[in-house]
Amino acid sequence: MPLGGGQEIGNSCYFLRLGETNVMMDAGYKGWSASNSTTTSREPELNHLLESPFVSSLEDIDVIIISHAHYDHVGYLDKILKNNTKARVFMTETTKILAEYQLKHSDNDICNFLDRIETVSFLHTYEYKDIEFTFTSAGHMPGAMMTLIQYKGHNIVYTGDFSFKNTSLTDECMIPDVKVDTLIMCGTNAKRFGYKSHLLLDNTVNSIYNTVYNEKKVVCSCNQLSKSVELLKALTERNIFNIKIYVDDSLIPLIEHFEKIGIKLLDENTELVSSYPEIYGTNQFIYLVNNIKIPDRRITVLKPDFSLHVDFNEMRELIKTIQADQIYMVHCGNSWDNNLTIEQDLMLDSECLSQFTFAETGELYNLK
Numbered sequence: 497m498p499l500g501g502g503q504e505i506g507n508s509c510y511f512l513r514l515g516e517t518n519v520m521m522d523a524g525y526k527g528w529s530a531s532n533s534t535t536t537s538r539e540p541e542l543n544h545l546l547e548s549p550f551v552s553s554l555e556d557i558d559v560i561i562i563s564h565a566h567y568d569h570v571g572y573l574d575k576i577l578k579n580n581t582k583a584r585v586f587m588t589e590t591t592k593i594l595a596e597y598q599l600k601h602s603d604n605d606i607c608n609f610l611d612r613i614e615t616v617s618f619l620h621t622y623e624y625k626d627i628e629f630t631f632t633s634a635g636h637m638p639g640a641m642m643t644l645i646q647y648k649g650h651n652i653v654y655t656g657d658f659s660f661k662n663t664s665l666t667d668e669c670m671i672p673d674v675k676v677d678t679l680i681m682c683g684t685n686a687k688r689f690g691y692k693s694h695l696l697l698d699n700t701v702n703s704i705y706n707t708v709y710n711e712k713k714v715v716c717s718c719n720q721l722s723k724s725v726e727l728l729k730a731l732t733e734r735n736i737f738n739i740k741i742y743v744d745d746s747l748i749p750l751i752e753h754f755e756k757i758g759i760k761l762l763d764e765n766t767e768l769v770s771s772y773p774e775i776y777g778t779n780q781f782i783y784l785v786n787n788i789k790i791p792d793r794r795i796t797v798l799k800p801d802f803s804l805h806v807d808f809n810e811m812r813e814l815i816k817t818i819q820a821d822q823i824y825m826v827h828c829g830n831s832w833d834n835n836l837t838i839e840q841d842l843m844l845d846s847e848c849l850s851q852f853t854f855a856e857t858g859e860l861y862n863l864k
Contacts, residue, residue: 497548500524500540501827502857505684506568508827509540510654512680513550514627514647519559520583521643521654521680525571539572544858554579559624562587563656564640565594570606574599577609584624586631589615590639593753616641618670632670635659636804637726638754644672652863653818654680657827660810664729665759671818678863679820679850684805686838686854687831692809696802701730707796708739708782715783715797725750725761727800728784732763741766744785811838816848822864824855 501508506526512519526538545551554576560583562570570591577585587595592613599606616622618641622629627647634640636657645652651674658669685691707714718724724747731741743751745768751761762768769783806814815823815838831837839852855861 497544497860498826498855498857499542499545500526500538500857501568502855502859503826503828504857505827505829507538507540507572508569508682509572510680510826511545511550512645512652514645515625517558517625517627518551518556519561519627519645520557520576521561522563522569522656523560523572523576524566524568526568539575541858548860555581557583559583559627559629560585561629561643561654562591562595563634563643563654564637565591565598566637566657567598569656570595571599571604574605574609577612578605583612585609585613586616586622586629586643587613588618588631588639588641590753590757591641592639594637594639594750597749630672632672633667635661635663635666635669638665638757638759640666642669642672644674646674650677650863651675652678652680653820655682655814657682657684657805658814659804660806660814663804664733665726665754669814671814676818676820677822679815679818679823681811681815681823681825682805682827683811683825683838684803684827684829685808686811686825686828687835688829689808689835689837689841691832691835692807697726697730697804700727700800700802701734704731704782704798704800705734705737705739707798708780709737711796712780713783713795714781715785715795717785717797717799723800723802724784725754726804727802728761728766729759731782731784732761732766735763735765738765740781742769742781742783743767744783745770746785808838808841812841815842815850816845819848820850822853823850824853824861826855828854 497511499509508522508524510521557580616631618632630644631641634642634656636659643654653676661668842848
């Protein structure tokens with residue numbers, strides 16, 4: 497049962513009942529950004545769950561899985577844990593660090609529950625009663641994981657957001673090496689035939705450098721802290737004219753963690769600074785920061801918005817690789833211009849025998 501993030505992007509939260517065990521996969525908000533913490537947010541529609549025959553309260557949730565640290569997948573976790581004292585909470589160490597750092601900049605109380613989190617390792621199996629959970633790298637962003645759930649001979653995979661190819665910060669996803677019966681798939685672009693998501697980041701970086709060349713000074717204010725790091729990596733990789741890139745030192749904890757896991761973000765053209773006035777007299781630069789008020793109108797402020805979700809063809813390739821019997825598509829963006837859905841496209845492919853369901857928020861589905 498999707499409690500949020502059914503046929504929409506944001507507030508991802510999915511409930512799975514296995515025997516007598518209640519599993520929640522992700523717990524996200526929709527609509528919040530670090531640059532404007534007053535933005536109207538949407539939370540998971542928990543009334544669908546609380547009115548079901550499966551739970552009487554959130555205390556009945558036994559296992560919570562957080563796929564990655566983006567706000568629309570983890571931002572509501574503190575609210576769940578305020579009303580649950582016993583659930584096992586699984587996420588990677590990197591996701592825990594990113595979530596803590598990102599959420600403390602809002603009115604989120606996640607720091608009060610960090611000792612509840614069990615950090616997991618890829619390819620290690622964790623047991624809860626008669627259920628086995630195994631996690632593999634999902635790509636998408638550092639720390640993101642896919643989840644293989646094995647219960648009474650039934651193999652279920654929840655993808656979370658994933659990357660099917662290497663990116664600046666991650667390798668491609670690692671698909672569980674089992675016959676998958678049920679695939680619960682985040683299908684951001686499943687209704688956008690021909691959509692190429694990598695062009696968004698390319699266009700963002702090109703726009704920033706074009707502005708620097710023409711207007712000299714640019715401030716980049718990202719709407720999520722984790723995206724600040726993603727953008728920084730892309731900017732340093734493509735800095736062919738050695739433009740000075742200043743990075744707000746509030747990002748130091750994230751940068752240090754990434755370097756510990758082998759992701760180098762700083763080079764000879766980047767410098768950490770504590771405040772904007774320190775670099776005010778510089779002739780030409782990019783300043784990467786989470787949120788700042790610029791008093792000088794001569795400074796161009798850009799708010800980059802990009803996605804690292806897989807595009808339509810990559811999603812198609814993953815589906816054909818896994819060949820699950822049943823696929824539940826969630827986290828789907830709106831169709832553009834009545835494009836083909838991934839199901840309609842694959843109906844023409846004789847090699848794909850998967851049955852598709854585009855799961856709606858609040859609707860209950862029986863796994864086959």
